[in-house]
Amino acid sequence: MAEYSAARSVLVTGGNRGIGLAIARAFAEQGDKVAVTYRSGEPPAVPVKGEGSFLAVRCDITVPEDVERAFQEVAQAHGPVEVLVANAGITRDTLVLRMSDEDFDAVVDTNLKGSFRVARLAAKGMLRMRRGRIIFISSVVGLSGSAGQVNYAASKAGLVGMARSLARELGSRSITANVVAPGFVDTEMTAVLTEERRAQIVSQVPLGRYASVDEVAGVVKFLASPDAAYINGAVIPVDGGLGMGH
Template identity: 70%
Template structure:
């Protein structure tokens, strides 16, 4: 059966690949995006694009109302929206730190809490949070980003215990370095240095992250909750 799926930050990179994977499977897919315009490939696939800044609780509420009006209650939520503001600790401003936490962690809290309303009524739901290998492994100059992504693990596991009896699952996917527009701006030397750390010797493709997310939202994963699934080529193993 076609489900109502919401992917936050679904207009590019990993989020775009996730949205396309669910749409290709026949689900009713909505995405949120903060700026720019959604790509034509999503429009052609019938994906509902809703402009929403997840740091604004009122915008989150309005986005859900629009999605529910057109697709019904959200049954699968993929919380993917996030930002980076990398900086060494001694140069990191308080705004650098708090703005990343407000988007990546508190923004996830907002969208999950709002989706929870319909999921509890239906007594079913799948939530997948997109973390990062950096949240488990750490990264110099990324204290704010790593803290926000590590926080998603505790958030998901707390909700897995709190709401498991209601047939809701909460899982985390932790990508490593992924071949997206964000990483394409790196120099060849930087890219070679990163790949040298990865046991599989390459970047991930966005579709490989999407495949893990799609699995966690499937019937095959009905007995998996509170899990952290690394899709990082072995970079973070043991963390």
């Protein structure tokens, strides 16, 4: 089992709010050196314990030059990325007959190709170190599908194939690649839903509630821990049982 330093260099894309910010906080609070990317809306201050640190880097993951620059900034401040959490994503929901090529391309370019861009750069440094963790944030929708989300579901399903291919390609160098697939999570995005819609959603979840962002972050932190060193190519649902069978 590969050994990890007490304070690793961790990069979380889309870490300025919601699930991404909760993941960044979880790593920072255990003393890791955490960097987050954001396209707009700089993240709030993050509490840091021990020798940990926190860095916010403006980066549009659909722009290759931005990604290159962000990795250089992170490496200069914290060292090569040892843990990558590819979380950044967007939605452009509409029924398939109304979905434009632009709607489809924008979501896939951010959610899937953006994840590829950051994983490729992270893998380069991890291969030199002969260790690393790559964790993709997918969705229950990527496994079960959802009306009006052909683009989003396709992008999130693609992360599973990407992770499993990387798991086979990089595993011999003690680099793991896994997927976390959240269900409905209590975030700013879901807070704007009507009470009727929230009740309808909760009725589909066996546990009868939304997940908290901290519950998703806890699973991500576990996958990056020494205890998860032999988990590779896995898809871990954090969905209250919503996606069982998928």
